[in-house]
Amino acid sequence: MKRIALISTLLAGALLIWGTRDFPSWGDPNAPASRHVSPTYIEGTVKDTSIPNAVTSVLGDYRGYDTMFETIVIFCAGIVVISVLRRPGA
Amino acid sequence: MDAILDEIIAKYNYWIYVVLMMIGFYAMIGKNNLVKKLLGMNIFQTAIILMFISSGVKKGGLIPIIDKQAALEQGVNSALINNPVPHVLMLTAIVVSVSVTGVALALMQRIHRRYGTLEENEILEKTQR
Amino acid sequence: MKKDYSLPQDRPIGPSLIIEVAVRTMIPFIQLFGLYVIAHGHLSPGGGFQGGVVLGASFILMAIAFDLKTSLRFFSLRANAMMASSGVFIYTGTGVLCALLGGLFLDYSAMDVLLALGPVEWRSMGVFIVELGVGLAVTAIMASLFWDLASGGDMEKGL
Numbered sequence A: 001m002k003r004i005a006l007i008s009t010l011l012a013g014a015l016l017i018w019g020t021r022d023f024p025s026w027g028d029p030n031a032p033a034s035r036h037v038s039p040t041y042i043e044g045t046v047k048d049t050s051i052p053n054a055v056t057s058v059l060g061d062y063r064g065y066d067t068m069f070e071t072i073v074i075f076c077a078g079i080v081v082i083s084v085l086r087r088p089g090a
Numbered sequence B: 001m002d003a004i005l006d007e008i009i010a011k012y013n014y015w016i017y018v019v020l021m022m023i024g025f026y027a028m029i030g031k032n033n034l035v036k037k038l039l040g041m042n043i044f045q046t047a048i049i050l051m052f053i054s055s056g057v058k059k060g061g062l063i064p065i066i067d068k069q070a071a072l073e074q075g076v077n078s079a080l081i082n083n084p085v086p087h088v089l090m091l092t093a094i095v096v097s098v099s100v101t102g103v104a105l106a107l108m109q110r111i112h113r114r115y116g117t118l119e120e121n122e123i124l125e126k127t128q129r
Numbered sequence C: 001m002k003k004d005y006s007l008p009q010d011r012p013i014g015p016s017l018i019i020e021v022a023v024r025t026m027i028p029f030i031q032l033f034g035l036y037v038i039a040h041g042h043l044s045p046g047g048g049f050q051g052g053v054v055l056g057a058s059f060i061l062m063a064i065a066f067d068l069k070t071s072l073r074f075f076s077l078r079a080n081a082m083m084a085s086s087g088v089f090i091y092t093g094t095g096v097l098c099a100l101l102g103g104l105f106l107d108y109s110a111m112d113v114l115l116a117l118g119p120v121e122w123r124s125m126g127v128f129i130v131e132l133g134v135g136l137a138v139t140a141i142m143a144s145l146f147w148d149l150a151s152g153g154d155m156e157k158g159l
Helices: A002-022 A038-047 A054-062 A064-085 B002-030 B034-054 B068-073 B085-115 B120-128 C017-039 C048-065 C068-074 C077-100 C108-113 C119-151
Strands: none
Touching (some): A002 B002, A038 A054, A038 B068, A054 A064, A054 B085, A064 B085, A064 C077, A064 C119, B002 B034, B085 C119, C017 C048, C017 C119, C048 C068, C068 C119, C077 C119, C108 C119
16 A cells, blocks of 8 residues: 555655746746736726735625635634534533 | 766756655554654645646746835736746645644644553554453 | 553643743734734735734743633634634625625725725725635634644643
8 A cells, every 4th residue: 555655655755846847937027927916916906996905805895705715714614613522511 | 978967957956845844644554653644744835836836937037015106107027027826826725734633633632631641552452352 | 542641751740930921911912013013014014814824823822821721711612613614704795795886896995885995995995894814714723723733622621
């Protein structure tokens, strides 16, 4: 069982490293991750929202919907642990 | 030889994170104890988070906290500031990782209470009897 | 979870003067730092999640250094549940309030009709209110997760 796990792990690692041939180089300012919507956020964060921290303005204002559901996720995790573990009489 | 060296220098950060990912993956499928599998999943998630954060760096970039006076007067050059979007997405990923770890540990306490052991092969024997 | 205290190395250490005095001095500063990180999400790295985890860690420190019952005396289970629910309620309530006042859901500049600060300033204020809600929810859930997992359900004996 451990040998099968080791062989499949090495195979998956080799496939992933072969797949990084298509990735952009580290630190490239023209990478696709930094080109489509990210300059809009960086340039609009002081003009439109007057928050100097770009991460907080994207988290709370431009993508506030995702943060709301994430708060609900951590609330649900707390509820699940309470309902699975708490026994009556405490 | 030169092409391989160029490739290594341009992408060695992804290779390091692939190695970390494979360590977590081996722990998830190769170990018998349930707590060790859970820790393998945690290592896997951490490797993914680091890989995304490292993909948003620009050469000579400053941190994504912008000087308010300079931005209102002159404007912001977005090629010199690191990308804030992967940081935002990875905050959600960290919170999801904590939630999944908490719920998994709670389920493991109930499994231990019911079967008396946390080894996967013993639990499978007990349920198939 | 039943523990076996027959061997001397398994018994808990018991009250120790150094740990009690040191932790009693440190906890207010940790909580103040947590509130600072929540409030300064606009100007420096920080925000709701980060500050909430630091604030929740102060209650976990109290449970580890003293007793689980001491930590429950300062932050009861009922207050914990109310704090978590009110955190989520503040976030969703702000969104519904913005929708009721004429804008879209979570469009903070629609709250300009309540207090005239300008739509750009209201976006900054809206993010602050929302981060406060997130901080409250994360604090309560961090402490509650630790209490449930460390004591196995009944809050008699912790770690």
